[in-house]
Amino acid sequence: xxxxxxxxxxxxxxxxxxxxxxxxxxxxxxxxxxxxxxxxxxxxxxxxxxxxxxxxxxxxxxxxxxxxxxxxxxxxxxxxxxxxxxxxxxxxxxxxxxxxxxxxxxxxxxxxxxxxxxxxxxxxxxxxxxxxxxxxxxxxxxxxxxxxxxxxxxxxxxxxxxxxxxxxxxxxxxxxxxxxxxxxxxxxxxxxxxxxxxxxxxxxxxxxxxxxxxxxxxxxxxxxxxxxxxxxxxxxxxxxxxxxxxxxxxxxxxxxxxxxxxxxxxxxxxxxxxxxxxxxxxxxxxxxxxxxxxxxxxxxxxxxxxxxxxxxxxxxxxxxxxxxxxxxxxxxxxxxxxxxxxxxxxxxxxxxxxxxxxxxxxxxxxxxxxxxxxxxxxxxxxxxxxxxxxxxxxxxxxxxxxxxxxxxxxxxxxxxxxxxxxxxxxxxxxxxxxxxxxxxxxxxxxxxxxxxxxxxxxxxxxxxxxxxxxxxxxxxxxxxxxxxxxxxxxxxxxxxxxxxxxxxxxxxxxxxxxxxxxxxxxxxxxxxxx
Amino acid sequence: xxxxxxxxxxxxxxxxxxxxxxxxxxxxxxxxxxxxxxxxxxxxxxxxxxxxxxxxxxxxxxxxxxxxxxxxxxxxxxxxxxxxxxxxxxxxxxxxxxxxxxxxxxxxxxxxxxxxxxxxxxxxxxxxxxxxxxxxxxxxxxxxxxxxxxxxxxxxxxxxxxxxxxxxxxxxxxxxxxxxxxxxxxxxxxxxxxxxxxxxxxxxxxxxxxxxxxxxxxxxxxxxxxxxxxxxxxxxxxxxxxxxxxxxxxxxxxxxxxxxxxxxxxxxxxxxxxxxxxxxxxxxxxxxxxxxxxxxxxxxxxxxxxxxxxxxxxxx
Numbered sequence: 001x002x003x004x005x006x007x008x009x010x011x012x013x014x015x016x017x018x019x020x021x022x023x024x025x026x027x028x029x030x031x032x033x034x035x036x037x038x039x040x041x042x043x044x045x046x047x048x049x050x051x052x053x054x055x056x057x058x059x060x061x062x063x064x065x066x067x068x069x070x071x072x073x074x075x076x077x078x079x080x081x082x083x084x085x086x087x088x089x090x091x092x093x094x095x096x097x098x099x100x101x102x103x104x105x106x107x108x109x110x111x112x113x114x115x116x117x118x119x120x121x122x123x124x125x126x127x128x129x130x131x132x133x134x135x136x137x138x139x140x141x142x143x144x145x146x147x148x149x150x151x152x153x154x155x156x157x158x159x160x161x162x163x164x165x166x167x168x169x170x171x172x173x174x175x176x177x178x179x180x181x182x183x184x185x186x187x188x189x190x191x192x193x194x195x196x197x198x199x200x201x202x203x204x205x206x207x208x209x210x211x212x213x214x215x216x217x218x219x220x221x222x223x224x225x226x227x228x229x230x231x232x233x234x235x236x237x238x239x240x241x242x243x244x245x246x247x248x249x250x251x252x253x254x255x256x257x258x259x260x261x262x263x264x265x266x267x268x269x270x271x272x273x274x275x276x277x278x279x280x281x282x283x284x285x286x287x288x289x290x291x292x293x294x295x296x297x298x299x300x301x302x303x304x305x306x307x308x309x310x311x312x313x314x315x316x317x318x319x320x321x322x323x324x325x326x327x328x329x330x331x332x333x334x335x336x337x338x339x340x341x342x343x344x345x346x347x348x349x350x351x352x353x354x355x356x357x358x359x360x361x362x363x364x365x366x367x368x369x370x371x372x373x374x375x376x377x378x379x380x381x382x383x384x385x386x387x388x389x390x391x392x393x394x395x396x397x398x399x400x401x402x403x404x405x406x407x408x409x410x411x412x413x414x415x416x417x418x419x420x421x422x423x424x425x426x427x428x429x430x431x432x433x434x435x436x437x438x439x440x441x442x443x444x445x446x447x448x449x450x451x452x453x454x455x456x457x458x459x460x461x462x463x464x465x466x467x468x469x470x471x472x473x474x475x476x477x478x479x480x481x482x483x484x485x486x487x488x489x490x491x492x493x494x495x496x497x498x499x500x501x502x503x504x505x506x507x508x509x510x511x512x513x514x515x516x517x518x519x520x521x522x523x524x525x526x527x528x529x530x
Numbered sequence: 531x532x533x534x535x536x537x538x539x540x541x542x543x544x545x546x547x548x549x550x551x552x553x554x555x556x557x558x559x560x561x562x563x564x565x566x567x568x569x570x571x572x573x574x575x576x577x578x579x580x581x582x583x584x585x586x587x588x589x590x591x592x593x594x595x596x597x598x599x600x601x602x603x604x605x606x607x608x609x610x611x612x613x614x615x616x617x618x619x620x621x622x623x624x625x626x627x628x629x630x631x632x633x634x635x636x637x638x639x640x641x642x643x644x645x646x647x648x649x650x651x652x653x654x655x656x657x658x659x660x661x662x663x664x665x666x667x668x669x670x671x672x673x674x675x676x677x678x679x680x681x682x683x684x685x686x687x688x689x690x691x692x693x694x695x696x697x698x699x700x701x702x703x704x705x706x707x708x709x710x711x712x713x714x715x716x717x718x719x720x721x722x723x724x725x726x727x728x729x730x731x732x733x734x735x736x737x738x739x740x741x742x743x744x745x746x747x748x749x750x751x752x753x754x755x756x757x758x759x760x761x762x763x764x765x766x767x768x769x770x771x772x773x774x775x776x777x778x779x780x781x782x783x784x785x786x787x788x789x790x791x792x793x794x795x796x797x798x799x800x801x802x803x804x805x806x807x808x809x810x811x812x813x814x815x816x817x818x819x820x821x822x823x824x825x826x827x828x829x830x831x832x833x834x835x836x837x838x839x840x841x842x843x844x845x846x
Binding site: 069070071072158162163202203205207209219220221367368369370371375376379381384445485488489492493494495496 | 569570571572575576579594595596598600601604605608609631634635636637680682688704706707708709710711718719721722723724725736737740742
């Protein structure tokens, strides 16, 4: 079995899987249909202010699992749907940003800076076309980097990193995430610490359920769904509800801006925009490959670099960045879309999720079983088929299919989504809350799960109030078990050496880098008062 | 004389049909909660879910599968003990859960607190090395260890850890025993080179066939089907058996009609190679293994009692 044979098997797994229906005798596989549905759903969600990709992924996941079951056959349809949402939400977020100056997703904020002025000048359709073209380009570039890099990185990790080094790498990832998410290393560490504390309840090697305080309900630990959905989704709903309660609700529906002039994207436009797209796609991909650094930073960086370049080459009568320059939209959208594919590099090669979308892909894999994202996936075993590798190439195929949908029907569908702005949050948020709780109960089927989820929701709410990002909590919750297991295994493997992290050069480097990352991020910038 | 035969045949057929009727007479008073002690998606979990699906199709019983993992099945037992014992709650575990794991958990429970229903399959437990080690026999590994090489031995349960320790002790070598979660983790560890050798419960068969893995020894008291010449645990000086046996159990005091009906229904689908689960068991677990009734009770009691001897042997 060589690499090409595996790629071919992955493609077959997508197209020749269980069929949904057939057109003229040609079977259409359920996975392709699920990618399409997820993609369209993602655009709708992205175009709705107050909703974002992770919401949609969180709600759909348990429902999908209850439909498709726990067999390995379920992996590709379910994860294909989630990938569709991830990609759809990225382009959908630009719609309300351009039309109504309200970003649909947080990373679309920079899109408002030039998108809304263009819309006010009557160029809304053109702005949407620029956004779609740039987004699809950035996304596609990022995916290609993922397909090439993830297997190689995984093989290098497997070949050169032993158990102590893998423990060191996990510690480094957690430190890095604590340092870069949320702007404060201290708050990041609190978030990570709480996540580790939560995941270590009721787990461990000993027969006594650790940290359970003798309570039967806690002896099995917190189900991963309750912690992730509680902190990420329910916490966000609580926070949004509070804001909706404080702000007076907008009562009149928002009107779409009037259009005038040429709305088409011409070859000359594309040629002019291309350098900005390419630069931003590169920035977004590089940033996305680092775990924990989100698309918002990529968008900001892409925009800033684009602006600096634009000022040098701008024609005298062309609008500046911030006054409705198509280049501004292109620079932002290409950067934030390029994050999504590259974000899966650490997931697939190391098992380390870098953002909320990756968290839900890992959650799907863990819930269904039969696929454990991590370096072991990319074992090109020559004689026996490695089913996980087939799934991995199946996922790559799903991403390619989603990109094809994005290039073909994404633009048209996206431009028709302007009306989603009028859905009031007072209806949306309770619906999301109810769906999330239902989804958790569907998967866990015990009432404690609901209490856990609400408890984590309250925790997530207070974390948001105090400015502590909940994402490190969730990532720590996901990585906590493998951190403990790898450390235990490294300890046994080195003949019970308690200093295994310090006695192996590569592991030691990872530990020192972890300390350095925290110290560097925690350092106050020069010139600020203590 | 002929009449006698007819009478005998009639009597037998009446007796047989009485058993059949008795089995069919019992229907679950509601949906059956099927607790599964194994991680979703693995071979054991698939076995449990396929049995449930097949029974739903054949008998119209309704199952609600639920994962209750952790602590080698003890979490499941602990949660199941107070549930209704009318046949509406059953759990799939390994015999080790009611034996060594329950014994060492020391939570005041014994096999008496449960009703053993039926076993479904055994496993082909082997001591398996990666081909990259260059070892072709158990002696090669012992020689490497005596030559000063550190040997990492992967195990997926505490009991197997004790057995690995005893193997090392009997052979006069030190083994760094690494405990991981589930048989696939041992396979991955050995394949990736994080471990040199490990216990694998049948998952090694395709790799051994392809030459990527080597069955150095049987992890059981009997030889492996695939590599019959490899030494058994007693050959290596360890008088215990590492075979894992999958089984179903329920809370204590389950009425006989419910216990027998569930046991015979499960045995019927697991021993039928035409069913999906029968095919899985034939392929991955070396064929069905059906132990029920008093024989099963005796086996469970013996496993529990033997645990003390194993711990004593390993702590000497």
